[in-house]
Amino acid sequence: MSTDQSTSLASRIGGGLWYGYVGLVALFFMLPLFSLVIASFYDGQIFSFPYEFTTDWYAKALASSSVQSAVLTTAKITIPVTILSTIIGTAGALAYTRHEFAGQELFKIFALLPIFFPLILLGLGMSMWSNLTGLGYGVLPAIIGELVWISPIVMFVVSITALSVDPNLEEAARDLGADTVTLYKDVILPLVSDGIVSGAIFAFVLSWNNYYIVSYLKGSDITVTTWIHGRMTQGFTPIVPALASMIFYLSLVLLVIAVIIELRGEKIKAALSRD
Amino acid sequence: MSTIEKLQHQLGSERDESILRTLISPPTVFMIPLTVLLAFMFIGPILSIVLFSVMPGNNLTLNPATWTLANYAEIIGGVIDGTGVYGEVMSNTVLISVATTLATLVFSYPAAYALARKIKRFKLLFLLSLIVPLFTSVNIRVFGWVLFLVKKGVLQSLLAQFGITTPSLLYQEWTIILGTTYVYMPFMLFPIYLSIGAISDETFEAARDLGASRYMLFRDIVLPMSKPGIIIGCLFVFVLSLGAEVEAQLLGGGSIYTAANNISYSFGYSQNWPLGSAQAVGLLIITVIAGIVILRTIDLREIASRGS
Numbered sequence: 001m002s003t004d005q006s007t008s009l010a011s012r013i014g015g016g017l018w019y020g021y022v023g024l025v026a027l028f029f030m031l032p033l034f035s036l037v038i039a040s041f042y043d044g045q046i047f048s049f050p051y052e053f054t055t056d057w058y059a060k061a062l063a064s065s066s067v068q069s070a071v072l073t074t075a076k077i078t079i080p081v082t083i084l085s086t087i088i089g090t091a092g093a094l095a096y097t098r099h100e101f102a103g104q105e106l107f108k109i110f111a112l113l114p115i116f117f118p119l120i121l122l123g124l125g126m127s128m129w130s131n132l133t134g135l136g137y138g139v140l141p142a143i144i145g146e147l148v149w150i151s152p153i154v155m156f157v158v159s160i161t162a163l164s165v166d167p168n169l170e171e172a173a174r175d176l177g178a179d180t181v182t183l184y185k186d187v188i189l190p191l192v193s194d195g196i197v198s199g200a201i202f203a204f205v206l207s208w209n210n211y212y213i214v215s216y217l218k219g220s221d222i223t224v225t226t227w228i229h230g231r232m233t234q235g236f237t238p239i240v241p242a243l244a245s246m247i248f249y250l251s252l253v254l255l256v257i258a259v260i261i262e263l264r265g266e267k268i269k270a271a272l273s274r275d
Numbered sequence: 276m277s278t279i280e281k282l283q284h285q286l287g288s289e290r291d292e293s294i295l296r297t298l299i300s301p302p303t304v305f306m307i308p309l310t311v312l313l314a315f316m317f318i319g320p321i322l323s324i325v326l327f328s329v330m331p332g333n334n335l336t337l338n339p340a341t342w343t344l345a346n347y348a349e350i351i352g353g354v355i356d357g358t359g360v361y362g363e364v365m366s367n368t369v370l371i372s373v374a375t376t377l378a379t380l381v382f383s384y385p386a387a388y389a390l391a392r393k394i395k396r397f398k399l400l401f402l403l404s405l406i407v408p409l410f411t412s413v414n415i416r417v418f419g420w421v422l423f424l425v426k427k428g429v430l431q432s433l434l435a436q437f438g439i440t441t442p443s444l445l446y447q448e449w450t451i452i453l454g455t456t457y458v459y460m461p462f463m464l465f466p467i468y469l470s471i472g473a474i475s476d477e478t479f480e481a482a483r484d485l486g487a488s489r490y491m492l493f494r495d496i497v498l499p500m501s502k503p504g505i506i507i508g509c510l511f512v513f514v515l516s517l518g519a520e521v522e523a524q525l526l527g528g529g530s531i532y533t534a535a536n537n538i539s540y541s542f543g544y545s546q547n548w549p550l551g552s553a554q555a556v557g558l559l560i561i562t563v564i565a566g567i568v569i570l571r572t573i574d575l576r577e578i579a580s581r582g583s
Contacts, residue, residue: 111310228415241422
């Protein structure tokens with residue numbers, strides 16, 4: 001009995017240590033983001049105690065015309081990238097996961113390879129290529145450039161969902177007389193819709209936060225991340241953390257939504273497997 | 276795909292052999308957009324890097340008649356000498372990448388193990404705190420570290436409350452390594468987390484029933500089964516930290532030069548595309564090899580079956 005108690009105490013302490021360590025790692029991951037938020041609400045240029053809270057920098061950031069135009073430019077890039085990469089990535093995922101064809105593994109490697117490239121390498125290659133082909137620099141080249149990195153990520157996310165869909169459903173639909181269009185419209189797409197929605201959210205957040213590719217292809221246009229980068233190397237003003245914090249809040253809300261959608265999908269799957 | 280489906284497929288293609296028909300039916304029609312996109316804006320840029328690297332200095336257009344290996348000679352010569360800017364850049368970059376890979380491995384492994392096997396409550400919250408930074412712009416996160424570490428920043432102000440004064444923390448080699456470790460740690464943590472999570476509970480129970488000690492469980496089950504995760508993670512972190520520019524620029528303050536800084540300098544200020552390209556080719560070769568190894572190791576089917 002006493003050994004029972006001591007082992008349970010030991011295992012509880014052991015469990016607590018694991019929680020403590022993962023908590024520290026989580027804190028490490030969030031630390032710079034907390035620093036941003038702390039700096040963004042501080043009334044003054046140099047941070048010190050006692051902490052003087054203000055939302056002035058947010059108001060100033062929102063009122064600044066250069067910030068407004070940067071947000072507008074970013075939206076002009078992000079919205080087409082979200083729509084197009086969702087379509088392109090989903091199509092790639094369906095080809096890879098729902099069909100068998102010669103060179104399938106080769107297609108996977110080719111399609112997903114851009115994810116593993118350092119973005120600086122993609123950015124500078126694209127900048128030379130844009131110049132060579134006459135594509136030039138600006139919003140359109142930035143959209144095409146971001147698509148190269150983001151479509152494969154959407155493909156990855158949708159593939160994971162699509163692979164967990166039972167192939168027998170497809171066969172059953174075909175046996176019941178569904179043609180290819182009906183099969184996709186009524187069976188496959190609804191089943192992978194959760195993956196497509198989270199892929200689209202990831203695409204939006206990644207495009208909104210993209211720095212390297214945009215900085216090489218934007219030309220004279222300024223996006224939110226390049227605006228922030230320009231300001232932070234030129235001396236400190238708290239408008240920069242305020243704007244950066246706002247981007248962080250937006251990303252956080254969207255990611256929580258994406259995670260909830262993913263979990264909802266898992267709950268449905270769990271319910272189905274119980275029946 | 277079942278055998279019947281395969282037969283149907285073959286029969287179908289025998290019935291109608293028109294190329295157009297194959298093109299507009301899946302999977303070909305689904306592959307076309309991504310293939311065209313990558314052929315244009317992924318293969319094209321890679322070719323540009325390779326072709327510009329054999330052009331004479333300060334060229335902004337390609338001229339097949341003038342190709343030269345002078346850029347490579349300059350870089351390789353500099354690296355072999357170990358003196359001058361290339362020697363220093365090379366040793367800085369390799370040092371930072373190796374240190375980053377080791378640091379991320381050492382700090383991720385226990386966390387990945389705990390997340391996969393020990394953490395039950397608040398697991399979602401922990402996972403979210405690891406995912407959120409991945410989706411926040413890299414320069415914003417590094418800027419957050421600058422705000423934390425800068426003179427009279429968040430850390431020094433907090434320490435000052437306890438009467439502790441610290442010297443300036445920014446612009447040193449270790450702050451760059453801190454930054455790269457921070458930025459690339461999720462790429463180590465998640466592959467290891469997934470591979471440890473793949474070990475079934477039955478395996479552990481069976482081993483325990485057979486009298487395995489904790490150390491034996493770790494040495495004979497956890498470590499070998501997490502090896503693919505470790506390999507993928509190390510390749511990922513090493514390659515990505517070779518290309519780390521913002522971290523070195525903001526946290527190193529220009530005092531320490533890495534290959535990525537040097538490449539971007541050749542492109543930006545000195546407008547020497549051929550020289551920048553030749554430096555990028557080395558990084559390109561390492562990236563392509565590592566990417567192919569990673570992608571051949573990653574089994575999407577396995578990840579998908581684990582998620583459900």
